[in-house]
Amino acid sequence: MPHITIKRLITFFPITSLAHPNAFIKVQAAALGFPSETLTISNEPSYLECYRNYMKRFYVEDKVSALVTGDIEDVAHNFMGKAAYPTGLRIFSPLFGIHRDTLLSQFQLYKLKPMITLISLAHVPQNIAEQLIGRFLDESTISILKQHNEQVKAGLIVQGITAGKPNKHHIEVDLCGENGEFHTMCLDGSAFAKRVCLVDLSSGVEIAGVDVPRKLLDDGYGLYLHLDYSVGAGVGFDLRDK
Numbered sequence: 001m002p003h004i005t006i007k008r009l010i011t012f013f014p015i016t017s018l019a020h021p022n023a024f025i026k027v028q029a030a031a032l033g034f035p036s037e038t039l040t041i042s043n044e045p046s047y048l049e050c051y052r053n054y055m056k057r058f059y060v061e062d063k064v065s066a067l068v069t070g071d072i073e074d075v076a077h078n079f080m081g082k083a084a085y086p087t088g089l090r091i092f093s094p095l096f097g098i099h100r101d102t103l104l105s106q107f108q109l110y111k112l113k114p115m116i117t118l119i120s121l122a123h124v125p126q127n128i129a130e131q132l133i134g135r136f137l138d139e140s141t142i143s144i145l146k147q148h149n150e151q152v153k154a155g156l157i158v159q160g161i162t163a164g165k166p167n168k169h170h171i172e173v174d175l176c177g178e179n180g181e182f183h184t185m186c187l188d189g190s191a192f193a194k195r196v197c198l199v200d201l202s203s204g205v206e207i208a209g210v211d212v213p214r215k216l217l218d219d220g221y222g223l224y225l226h227l228d229y230s231v232g233a234g235v236g237f238d239l240r241d242k
Contacts, residue, residue, distance in 0.1 A: 004066065004068065004092070006034055007035070007062070007064055008034055008035040008036060008037055009025070009028075009029050009032070009034050009035070009036045009037070010036075010037055010039060010067070011025050011036070011037070011038045011039070012038075012039055012040075012041045012051070012054075013038050013039065013040050013041065014040070014041070016118075016183060018117075018118050018217065018224065018226045019117045019118040019183030019184070019185065019226065020117060020183070020184075020185035021229050022038050023229070023236060023237055024185055024196070024229075024237045025038060027196050027237040027238065027239060028185070028186070028187075028196050030239060031188075031192045031193055031194050031195065031196050031239055032191055032192060032193070033193055039054050048079070048082065048083055051079075051080070051083040052083045052084070052086070052087060055067065055083055055084050055087040055089045056087045056089075058087075058089055059087050059088045059089040060088075064089070065089070065090060066089065066090040066091070066092050067080070067084065067089055067090070067091055067092070068091075068092045068093070068094065069091060069092070069093050070093070070095055071093045071095065071096055072093075072095050072096060072097070072098065072100075072103070072176055072178045073096070073097070073178050074096075075178060075179060075180075100174070100175045100176050101175075103176060104137075104142060104175060104176070107137070107138070110189050110190045110191070111188065111189050111190045112186055112188070112189040112190075113136055113186060113187045113188040113189065113195070114136060114137045114184035114185065114186045114187075115134065115135070115136050115137075115184055115185055115186075115187055115209045116132050116133055116134065116135055116136070116137055116141065116182050116183075116184050116209075117133075117134075117183055117184060117185050117209075117226060117227045118182060118183040118224055118225070118226040118227070119132060119133055119181070119182045119183075119224065119225045119226070120180055120181055120182065120222055120223075120224055121162050121163070121167070121216075121222070121223040121224060121225055122162045122163070122165070122167045122168055122222045122223060123167070123168050123169075123171075123173060123179065123180065123181040123182075124148075124169075124173055124181055124182065125148070125157070125169050126225065128144065128145075128148050129225045130225070131144055132144060132145075132182070133209075133210075133214055133225055133226070133227065134208070134209030134210040134211070134212055134214065134227055135209060135210060136209075137184055142175060145173050145175055146175070148173060149172040149173060152169075152170060152171065152172050152173075153172065157169050157170055158170050162222075162223050163218050163222065163223040165222075188242070192242075194239040194240060194241060194242065195239070195240055195241075195242050196237055196238075196239060197237070197238055197239070197240050198212060198235055198236070198237060199235070199236050199237065199238045200234060200235070200236075201234045201235065201236045202234055204238070206238075206240065207235070209227065212227045212228065212229075212233070212235050213227070213228040213233045213235070214226065214227055214228055215227075215228045215230075
């Protein structure tokens with residue numbers, strides 16, 4: 001990958017708003033020292049055209065030559081490449097094709113602290129999800145996932161029904177969540193000037209992810225366990241010194 005100068009962080013909403021809400025994105029961008037922009041995605045006229053229109057703006061108006069994504073595998077049939085193709089914008093995916101163990105080993109090197117914030121119960125059994133939600137993706141939680149995968153490989157976990165639909169519990173969980181098994185939000189790392197933390201909005205006191213209320217959501221496509229950032233939950237985000 002060539003040398004790049006980062007102009008801003010782009011977040012497409014509301015695709016992953018339950019996993020990492022806009023309030024978090026703003027604080028994370030401040031910790032990294034980059035401008036941030038949130039762009040709404042819709043199916044009018046189509047998701048492809050919606051992305052493409054934004055990409056045209058990046059290239060023509062903002063004078064941006066490339067969009068960098070975190071894709072590890074082609075799970076969407078080169079969707080971003082198809083969207084960018086007629087616009088002149090290039091797509092860089094520096095993580096693409098890298099072995100999961102290699103990627104996960106970088107967490108310690110770069111002091112990354114990704115917290116698991118949303119889990120698809122169609123992919124991950126609820127008893128496993130309850131052990132993971134609100135915790136950091138580290139050696140301990142990865143061990144839980146690997147133990148689950150060993151049971152899958154041994155044929156000890158069979159396909160069942162989740163939210164009225166056949167689930168994927170009999171398929172190994174991707175350790176980076178690349179197939180939508182789970183989502184994370186990164187609270188700290190060597191590039192962060194300050195660390196992002198969860199706070200009780202009424203007191204400003206820092207709270208752990210495991211102490212954040214969690215909710216179940218059935219959106220008609222799947223059933224998800226996620227941290228609750230709704231107004232009633234009283235949870236927010238702030239910056240703290242390391």
